[in-house]
Amino acid sequence: xxxxxxxxxxxxxxxxxxxxxxxxxxxxxxxxxxxxxxxxxxxxxxxxxxxxxxxxxxxxxxxxxxxxxxxxxxxxxxxxxxxxxxxxxxxxxxxxxxxxxxxxxxxxxxxxxxxxxxxxxxxxxxxxxxxxxxxxxxxxxxxxxxxxxxxxxxxxxxxxxxxxxxxxx
Numbered sequence: 001x002x003x004x005x006x007x008x009x010x011x012x013x014x015x016x017x018x019x020x021x022x023x024x025x026x027x028x029x030x031x032x033x034x035x036x037x038x039x040x041x042x043x044x045x046x047x048x049x050x051x052x053x054x055x056x057x058x059x060x061x062x063x064x065x066x067x068x069x070x071x072x073x074x075x076x077x078x079x080x081x082x083x084x085x086x087x088x089x090x091x092x093x094x095x096x097x098x099x100x101x102x103x104x105x106x107x108x109x110x111x112x113x114x115x116x117x118x119x120x121x122x123x124x125x126x127x128x129x130x131x132x133x134x135x136x137x138x139x140x141x142x143x144x145x146x147x148x149x150x151x152x153x154x155x156x157x158x159x160x161x162x163x164x165x166x167x168x169x
Contacts, residue, residue, distance in 0.1 A: 003050050003101075003157065003159070005159060005165075006022075007157055008022065008157050008158065008159040009021065009023065009152060009153075009156035009157045009158065010053075010148075010152065010156060010157070010158040010159070011158075011159050011161070011165055011167060012030065012032075012138060012158065012159065012160040012161065013161055013163075013164055013165040013167075014032050014037055014046060014048075014132075014160065014161060014162050015161070015162065015163055015164040015165075016130075016164055016165075017029060017030050017031060017032060017129065017130040017131065017132065018030065018130075018165075019120075019138065019140070019148070020165070020167045021148070021151060021152070022167055022169075024151060025169040026147075026148075026151070027167075027169075028140055028144045028147075028148065029129035029130045029140075029141075029144075030129060030130075030138050030139060030140055031123065031127065031128065031129050031130070031131055031132060031133045031134055031138075031139040031140075032046040032132045032134055032137075032138055032139075033045045033046040033132055033134050033135065033136045033137075034132050034133050034134065034135070035135075035136070036132070037162045039100075039105060039106050039111035039113070040110065040111055041110050041111060041112070041115070041116055043136070044135050044136050045136055046118070046132075046134070046136055046137070046138065046160065047098075047100060047106045047111070047113045047116070047118060047136075047160060048105075048106065048160050048161065048162050049100065049101070049102045049105050049106045049159070049160060050100070050101040050102050050106075050157070050158070050159055051098040051099060051100050051101055051106065051113055051157075051158040051159075051160065052098070052099050052101060052155050052156060052157055052158060053096045053097070053098065053099075053120075053152060053153070053154050053155060053156045053158065054097050054098065054099035054114060054154070054155075055070075055095075055096075055097040055154065056094070056095070056096055056097075056149060056152075056153075056154050057070050057094070057095040057096075057097065058072065058093065058094045058095055058149070059094075059149070061093060061094065062076060062093075063093050063122075063142050063143070063146060064076050064077040064078070064092050064093060064122075064124075064142055065077075065092065065093055066081070066090065066091070066092060067091045067092070067095060067121070068091070070095060070097070077090060077092050077124055082124065089134075089135055090123055090124050091119065091121045091122070091123075091137075092121065092122035092123060092124065092142055092145075093121070093122030093142040093145050093146055094121065094122055094145045094146055094148075094149040095119045095120075095121045096119060096120040096121070096148070096149060096152070097114070097117070097118075097119050098113050098114065098118045098119065098120065098158060099113060099114040100112060100113035100114060116136065118136055118137055118138075119137045119138070120137065120138040120140065120145065120148065121137055121138075121139060121140070121145060122139070122140060122141070122142040122145040122146070123139035123140065123141070123142075125141050125142055125143075127139065127141075129141060138160075
């Protein structure tokens with residue numbers, strides 16, 4: 001299927017580290033991959049192109065709830081926990097698991113967004129936004145990711161662009 005930007009529920013502008021909800025006129029700062037942009041499996045890069053929110057996880061979780069392998073651990077992120085587990089890639093509050101919609105680009109062997117476990121998720125609020133620091137996912141501060149989660153349905157159409165997007169509200 002051929003999509004157009006005006007069809008998107010979520011637009012992600014990697015050049016400016018911004019996520020837009022154009023139909024609802026919201027804008028959020030994000031953090032994408034430290035390793036840059038790309039679709040290759042095990043690259044630690046943020047994939048481009050058309051996606052959908054395949055699964056929403058954590059609807060009733062507390063703010064700063066910790067997730068490992070998409071399951072709430074029962075922990076609530078805080079500075080003490082961060083010190084105890086400095087190697088963890090913190091996935092907090094909510095998860096929106098992305099599925100690529102373009103066979104041969106972000107769907108299929110070797111570059112499948114869903115099989116790469118690429119999410120939009122919460123991150124510790126001490127982590128900066130508008131700076132690429134993730135392992136491939138789209139990170140957001142917790143209040144923002146909860147708000148996004150509540151505004152967007154499963155199967156919402158997502159476009160991730162490496163180029164700056166001109167979004168008018």
